[in-house]
Amino acid sequence: MRQSFRRLLLVPLLAASFLLSGFSPSATASAASVLSLTATSNPSGNYVALNWTNSDKSQPYSYMLYSKSAHESTFQSIPAKDHAKVLNIYPVVAPIVSFTTWEGKNYTLPKSASLKMWMETPNEYDSKGYGKGLISVDTVSISDFNASPDAYLKNADGSYKYDVLYFGAWDAFASQDLSAAAETKTDAFIKTGRGVLFGHDTMVDNDQISMPNFFKLVHYCNIQTIPHYTVLGSAQIKVAKKGLLTNYPWKIGDVGTVLNVPLSHSNQLAFGDVWMTYQQPYTYPNSTAATGSGGQGTNTFYLTSWSNCAMIQTGHSNGEATPDEQRVTANTLFYLAQITTDTSWNDHKGQDLDAPDEPTISGVTHNSNRTQYTVQYSSQDNATGYQYYVEATGQNDGAKYDSPVISTSLKTGMKGYSIVVDSKPNTVPDGSITATSDSYTFSRPSGSSFYIHVAAVDKAGNISSVAHYPVDELVSMTHPVSISYAIDPNSNMPFTTPDIPITNHSTFPVKVSVVGLKATSGIGDAAPTSYSDWNRLTAAQTGSGIALGVRIKETSGSGWTVINRAVPVYAGDLMSEVPLGTLGANGASGNLALTAKFGLAWANARTVSHELTLDFTIRIKQIILKIWKQAEWAENVLHSVTFYFQ
DSSP states (O other), rough: OOEEEEOOOOOOOSSSSOOOOOOOOOOOTTTTEEEEEEEETTTTTTTEEEEEOOOOOOOOOEEEEEEEEEESSOOOEEEEESSEEEEEOOOOSSSSSEEEOTOOEEEEEEEETHHHHHHHHHHHOOOOTTTTTTTEEEEEEEEHHHHHHHHHOOTSSSOOSSSSSEEEESOOOOOOOOOOOHHHHHHHHHHHHOEEEEEETSSSSSOOOHHHHHTTTTGGEEEESSOOOOOOOEEEEEOOOSHHHHHSSOOOSTOOOOOEEOOOBEEEESSEEEEEEEEEEESSSTTOOOGGGGGGBOOEEEEEEEEEEEEEETTTTTTOOOHHHHOOOOOOOHTTTTBSSEEEEETTTTTOOOOOOOOOEEEHHHHHSSEEEEEEEOOOOOEEEOOOOOEEEEEOOEEEEEEEEEEEEOOOEEEEEEEEEEEOOOOOOSOSSSSSSEEEEEESSSSSSSEEEEEEEETOBOOOEEEEEEOHHHHHHHHESOOOOOTTSSSSEEEEEOEEEEEEEESOOEEEEEEEEEESSSEEEEOSSSSSSSOOOHHHHHHHHHEEEEEESSSSSSEEEEEEEOOOEGGOOOOOEEEEEEEEESSOOOEEEEEEEESOOOSSOOOOOEEEEEEEEEEEEEEEGGGEEEEEEEEEEEEEEEEEEE
């Protein structure tokens, strides 16, 4: 049976006697700038604190904030308010609902205007409703809004009353489109940076549903209709993107979290930020996931956003909403409130979204009777980078100008490690913290072999990829966990490296073979015969490759019982598995050694990585048939081990 595992060992290689240094010019804002912005990361709160100043005091200003993470290609506007005032524009339908808000006010409204009930009615999760007292909702019918949109959008002085508009929630919006005037006023509202949430089947223009005035606004959501009526959906959705919208004011869940919603479907292709998608199996007959031309976009979305606009599929089930859906709606409304007159904001969209590195497992030890094992590992957390700028708009003349773009990063730090020990090779830990230190001791499980699975978790809850480590107790072998070598052309001994000691703790001899030896980064492999005199290479030849080899160091006086190859095995001419020798049983020890051929004309310091893979094979003498008195050799590959050199 062949079992392979790899250990990732990163150590420095010094390949030259000097380093090259450089500098980068710093960017400075124009002296004429009157708007400046600062960003300070807050790891404990997992947000970025933004503060800005405006030296222009000639008129009052409102502001919009724009951000772009290191994983995004485009700046988008972000939330900037701690309270959202929402106007729910609803279609006129017959069913009604009656309710009492957390402030003790009684309302009777069409069921299509249920948003106010959802956001402001006390429930088992919050005494102030799903809006948590952060969202207040006014209502108006689409017929009244169409007749005089500014009467509902603006105050007497012409200023806007609301942060966000919500069109919903009824199937196909009860076939009640915006009027031309209402579309124009909604367009103007969006252009100021204020938010709009479009409900199910509003932004549609296909062969069965046509909402031409709503559809004129479709570009604000970065979606496209599908000309032929095509539906895809279900009663379960899955979180597809992590950020402010999924954790404030409600913690919705990490990527992959499944939520329950009333049955609904998509009718469009989304090209923006898709926050939630429908979970398979899709409910509708012949539902097929689709993309636009070039493979971009998706029709599996339940919720998508783009800057200050979004579309949600709430409404297909005619005013019904689960607790999950109401929480998602609340978060989305809050997310779209993006205009402020303040000069500071704690950006909870600016979060640590990058997982730590996959842990490096450096070794596994055990006590004398092998009842307790200890695994050693390490990992590093990674920061998420952000860029910001703020846009000022004069409230008297509408003049706009931007601050310079600034950069920051946020890293919450390591929380600990999630560890599972079992008999399966690919188990993924669930993220719960098993240990906070760089080692973990556990009782030996049953069986001759087991696996250790380690994932790193940061304080934001980001989980790394998993390191899997097999432990095979059929034959116990001790081998190094790190090897480094150095090349210094100015030394009397240009190539230096420690030995690779191997101890066989089994009762069987072990055959050691080289399976692989190759450069993985920094430089290429060269055959040892590439040059007749390696000491006379040019700088270009020196930097093109080295010939790294491995051999048995001792030919006698050690635990090696068989020497299959006395000369080194070089990376540049390794074509197949090459046996080195056989190590004796019962604690026999022997050493492998690295060797190299290389040039001496290094132009600069160089970091090089090499990968060495060894196979360990036991040889068990067995009596096949006693009457024949015949012995045969059976070979079983125990495992292969891979070393990384740098």
